[in-house]
Amino acid sequence: MLKFSGIANPYALGKYGVEQNARVLQRYRFLHEGLLKAAAGQLPGREDWDLRVAMCRHMYEDAEIANQWRERIPELRTSSAVLSKEPDPVLSLLMDELVHAGSDLEWASAVYEVVKPALLAAYREHMAATQQIVDQPTIRVLRGAILDLEAQLEWGEAFLAELRASAAAQDATADATAEAAAAQDAPPFADAIAAFLAAAGGVAGELSRPTDLPRRGRSRTTYAVPGRSVRDPRKMGETTWARTSVANPPDDPAGRELLMKMRVRQEEMTACDLVAAVLYGQKNMPWAFYRDLARHIWDEARHAMFGQAALEADGHEWMSRPQYTSDYDINADKIPAVQYAWLSIGIEEGAMISLGKKKEYEWCRDEAKHPLMAQFQDYDWADEIVHANLGRKWTPDLMGEELPFVREAAQKELRHFFAEVDKANKAFARGEASKA
Ligand SMILES: [Fe+2]
Ligand SMILES: [Fe+2]
Structure with missing residues (x-):
């Protein structure tokens, strides 16, 4: 032809x-x-x-x-x-x-x-x-x-x-x-x-x-997103606000730290739930907002798969472990502007300022010497730069305020959030139920 x-x-x-x-x-x-x-x-x-x-x-x-x-x-x-x-x-x-x-x-x-x-x-x-x-x-x-x-x-x-x-x-x-x-x-x-x-x-x-x-x-009846996120009760552990790693973490600190990092990635599904709630809940934004958030949701699901793939490649069972749902649950009653500011400015821009994502990558490469996890963290860092930029792009519009106001509001939400997670982590350490 x-x-x-x-x-x-x-x-x-x-x-x-x-x-x-x-x-x-x-x-x-x-x-x-x-x-x-x-x-x-x-x-x-x-x-x-x-x-x-x-x-x-x-x-x-x-x-x-x-x-x-x-x-x-x-x-x-x-x-x-x-x-x-x-x-x-x-x-x-x-x-x-x-x-x-x-x-x-x-x-x-x-x-x-x-x-x-x-x-x-x-x-x-x-x-x-x-x-x-x-x-x-x-x-x-x-x-x-x-x-x-x-x-x-x-x-x-x-x-x-x-x-x-x-x-x-x-x-x-x-x-x-x-x-x-x-x-x-x-x-x-x-x-x-x-x-x-x-x-x-x-x-x-x-x-x-x-x-x-x-x-x-x-x-x-108008549909309302659930007040708590759900995980499959037949296949998965209960939802929790604590970080619970794997069942039998190794004794050496680096091995323990590496497995915790894998679980923290795997549990990023909770960020998908939060961004999905923002996408659904925030009406009348320009189309570019919904397109950006769809990408944001998929990125966080890929991060969850980074953790899933790293854990499974090394033979660690993760599905029956308690599943961290704090990002969604603790922020569930907040308005979309606050939910998105908490994540994109509080957590994601914060991770750029503290160099947290860069350090995670370098640690997996140089200390843990785990090539697959290092590659995952390399791309995780790249994605999170995009997400921090999305936060700066959309949160002023969502909140009707300039970035300094948004950042201050996000800091307050971070304090509320980590106080709740801290309580749950302490309860888990004492062997109590880890959800508020
Ligand atoms: Fe992420
Ligand atoms: Fe992110």
Whole structure:
């Protein structure tokens, strides 16, 4: 294919004129942003570790795809003012309902068996049906989005198969709980989400839609993020506000310190929960804020995986240990501006000022001489510089004050936070329950 730069089927008339194309892309954009925000609202209450990590990755990918639609839509003789509008009240209702998923199964089934498969099908259809020369910039975005969605759905399918198998196994051995029984069939929640999507005329809005518009279900009540974050009670240790390392730490101080560092990285999942609460809770910020926070969440999930990978590579069991949830829990009642200032200015900018991240890297490289952990810390340091910059970029806007005010407020929140953690650590050392 030398002609047309390799573009196939160049003579065919395409399905979309400019205006119609922009209208459909606007729906795609809205769906990815809705999925991002609903996932952020869901994260603190989700149980399964692997699901949590995948949700963080998929939030980041949804944000990046949405961002590409935000760049493409105004190229189609469309005012960028539409980017802050909701294209379809039924799609808005779908997202209002989606954030009310009540279990890992409900969330995963609705997202990976209903909404994302429909998106993938729409993208494949769009890519084939649009005029291949005129719409090549759209096709390029679709191709990347399809790769992400295919990988997400492959993951979702495997996750749901395991979730249903373990529910069925529980069902067979123990007394059948209602939850395990419900897991056998497609849960009504995913069916309800599918019905909302159908009532919206599908992803692209091209199917005939009934004039009797759907009503609210669970979204009659406003969704509130949980007051305490959740970890899988079947697979993981209890949540705690203390640092608990591994079960049998070695006697030598450097070995103990190294394992503690691995656990502290692994427990950064609690930072994901906190940033997710900020992303969900803070309304009406510029799009760049939500995109930055989606990346922030994924970075903290990668840091948690740094710890997980280092611990597992060295043969240390971590999942049954108590799981530190302080970043979220202790800050749960604070407003998003304070939550984000506590993390990005108090903790993350603070770690730059104290050279804490640089020292962690050098210690793992030179004292512990642990190449994998040193590499993790090298990148952890790089990421945290980005996060401190995000803090300086957004917290003045969030708080309506200049940085000196934000820094002073963050210091007060740090004192409150570490007083609580200190109490929990002392209780843990005395062998008492480590959560307030
Ligand atoms: Fe981190
Ligand atoms: Fe960070």
